[in-house]
Amino acid sequence: MxxxxxxxxxxxxxxxxxxxxxxxxxxxxxxxxxxxxxxxxxxxxxxxxxxxxxxxxxxxxxxxxxxxxxxxREPEAPDPRVRANSHTHHCITYWPLTRQPAGGLHAYKIRISARRKTPPEELPVHEGQDWMYVLSGRLRLIVGENDFIVKPGEAVEFSTWTPHWFGAVDGPVEAITIFGPHGERLHLHA
Incomplete structure (x- = not known):
């Protein structure tokens, strides 16, 4: 011992x-x-x-x-809380739920404004996979030729190689989402 x-x-x-x-x-x-x-x-x-x-x-x-x-002495344990500011882009406010490692997946709580109702003429396509869990509101998700309404308590996962878009149906939507680095760049910075 x-x-x-x-x-x-x-x-x-x-x-x-x-x-x-x-x-x-x-x-x-x-x-x-x-x-x-x-x-x-x-x-x-x-x-x-x-x-x-x-x-x-x-x-x-x-x-x-x-x-x-x-x-x-034993080193102090780092503060486990994620402290990052929210930001809004294309009528979606993002609250980071993970620290920003060099690569990998990043989780966000998002709030989609009720104003985000109309998809663009050309749906974006990029490398990666997106995952969302709807907390409140009704989410409209277009993936390829399919148009879905996603309700609270439902989760979706889709390849972002397929043309896609998401927005609000009839009011604001809150969700948890996980983006890979390529999806994060598109959704947060495009």
Missing amino acids: QANHEDSVDARVRRRLRELRNQHGLTLEEVAGRSNIDVSTLSRLESGKRRLALDHLPRLAAALSVSTDELL
């Missing part, structure tokens, strides 16, 4: 070392110079290829301008 505790402390210090170094905007070379630890040793310490020795802790803490306790 002792080895597992040592491994967890070692891993925690490695994470904190990297986290604090990045927070302070310091390079490995700068921390190595301040702590009088060889750069390759510091790199191996940070990557876990070398175990931490007790004499490393005070030198690393001083190099990072923190106490040894601060270097040893």
Whole structure:
């Protein structure tokens, strides 16, 4: 059991070392110079290829301008709440429900204005897949030659390679939607 505790402390210090170094905007070379630890040793310490020795802790803490306790403490859990502003585009207001990773799927709560009733002459087509779950109101969804009315509690999923459009039937619509990156670009920025 002792080895597992040592491994967890070692891993925690490695994470904190990297986290604090990045927070302070310091390079490995700068921390190595301040702590009088060889750069390759510091790199191996940070990557876990070398175990931490007790004499490393005070030198690393001083190099990072923190106490040894601060270097040893568990990192704070990041705030899990998604805090992004809403924006409106083509009579649809989007509230992000996911953070913006480099790629992948993005979820939004959307509110489609009652003014969005008429599809364009040419329905858009793009790479990807769209998914929607209607919370309130009645959604009009055109996919290819098919024209659907989607009611609260119903979900739809469709290939965006097929010409498509969605809007309101007789009042505002609220829904949860998931777009792939290509659909997100089209719906939010086109």
